[in-house]
Amino acid sequence: MTTITSTAPATATGGTSASAHRAPRGRRLLRWLFVAPALTYMALFFGYPLVNNILISFQRYTPKTYFTGEAPFNGLDNWRAVFANELFGDALWHTLLFTVGSLLGQFTIGLALAVFFSRRFRLSGLVRAVLLLPWLVPMVVSAVVWRRILDQEHGMLNSVLHAVGLVSADGVPWLSSPSVALLSAVLVNIWIGIPFNMVILYGGLQEIPRDVYEAAALDGSGPWRTFRSITLPMLRPVITVVLVLGFMSTVKILDLILALTSGGPADSTQTLGTVTYQLSFLQLDFGQGAVVGNVLILISAVFAVLYLRANRADFGKGK
The missing domain is CATH 1.10.3720.10 (MetI-like)
Structure with missing residues (x-):
């Protein structure tokens, strides 16, 4: 009798513990399901163009590529050409x-x-x-x-x-x-x-x-x-x-x-935006245009990180 009595609470406790573990897991899954549409949208319309733009900056991407599908990898040639350009x-x-x-x-x-x-x-x-x-x-x-x-x-x-x-x-x-x-x-x-x-x-x-x-x-x-x-x-x-x-x-x-x-x-009002346009749509050098576009993205990302860090520091002081 003593053995049976001591075993029953242990079983009940174990069942409660298992249910407690399953409940948070189910809630986490439900949260991800709610977030999934937004993540999918961002991956398709923001993530894919960004990754593709980075890849193009390392390729010889010309109008011919749209017909042949060939964009040979040329390493850092595009980056060197852009940075060497006054x-x-x-x-x-x-x-x-x-x-x-x-x-x-x-x-x-x-x-x-x-x-x-x-x-x-x-x-x-x-x-x-x-x-x-x-x-x-x-x-x-x-x-x-x-x-x-x-x-x-x-x-x-x-x-x-x-x-x-x-x-x-x-x-x-x-x-x-x-x-x-x-x-x-x-x-x-x-x-x-x-x-x-x-x-x-x-x-x-x-x-x-x-x-x-x-x-x-x-x-x-x-x-x-x-x-x-x-x-x-x-x-x-x-x-x-x-x-x-x-x-x-x-x-x-x-x-x-x-x-x-x-x-x-005399190019006195050329900005990174106009240079991107000029390289990509006037000179039709999409690889170099992608390089300047990536520089713009990098500048924006650095500014965003600094802004988030400053906000976090201010929030910490406020607390």
């Missing part, structure tokens, strides 16, 4: 200047407008709606319009500047001078990106509790100190999102440059 170095530098200049201008003006509109006044909604127009218009259309505005001989900007006596009758060669064309492209891109920054930052400002500002005012905090000590720290997650999204869209920009300057004059 245009690549210039385009890398132009991309850096274009991206940093655009982000600084878009964010600074966008934040200033967001703070301005956070203080409600009559017709503020209408003015915000009007300021959204540059963001709603297709980028190619905006670039074509600005190309007419910045034209040296017949552009409206030079006409206005000459009328007020700021420039001579010859005007400023906004798009035809190698020393000015990249700056012009940056200014146009800032104009296009301001509404996006303003809308996202304005939404973030609305989430900051009003009583925090009231408490700061009671403590005698001035506008600048309040902005620096309360607004910026509480707006930091939104600022991070705005800068990351802005970087991702700016570093690979193509249509704006093509419609505005086509990479000229």
